[in-house]
Amino acid sequence: MSYKWPDKDPDEVIDYSVDWSRFLNTDTISTVSWFVDNASGTKTAIAGGETVNGLQLVAQTNTATVATAQLGLGTANIRYKVTCRVSTAGGLTYERSIFLRIREK
Numbered sequence: 001m002s003y004k005w006p007d008k009d010p011d012e013v014i015d016y017s018v019d020w021s022r023f024l025n026t027d028t029i030s031t032v033s034w035f036v037d038n039a040s041g042t043k044t045a046i047a048g049g050e051t052v053n054g055l056q057l058v059a060q061t062n063t064a065t066v067a068t069a070q071l072g073l074g075t076a077n078i079r080y081k082v083t084c085r086v087s088t089a090g091g092l093t094y095e096r097s098i099f100l101r102i103r104e105k
Contacts, residue, residue: 005098
């Protein structure tokens with residue numbers, strides 16, 4: 001299943017979050033990984049400060065139930081597919097993809 005975040009200007013640096021609470025029940029997030037599809041459409045791991053296909057993961061944080069990516073840059077008129085993968089303290093792994101369109105504002 002895919003979700004959509006609000007559009008982002010290439011000059012903005014914005015926090016985008018995924019709330020996992022409805023899947024976790026009493027479980028909690030232990031690790032978070034972020035991915036961005038590259039220009040060829042291949043899901044590519046991205047870490048803080050790195051850029052994939054023009055989109056930068058500035059930083060990442062998480063609470064026990066919410067994963068947040070601070071995103072910068074991006075190419076105008078491109079729709080990025082960003083994927084968030086979490087592993088839980090209970091040993092489960094969840095993954096969701098979100099679409100983010102870059103638009104000049």
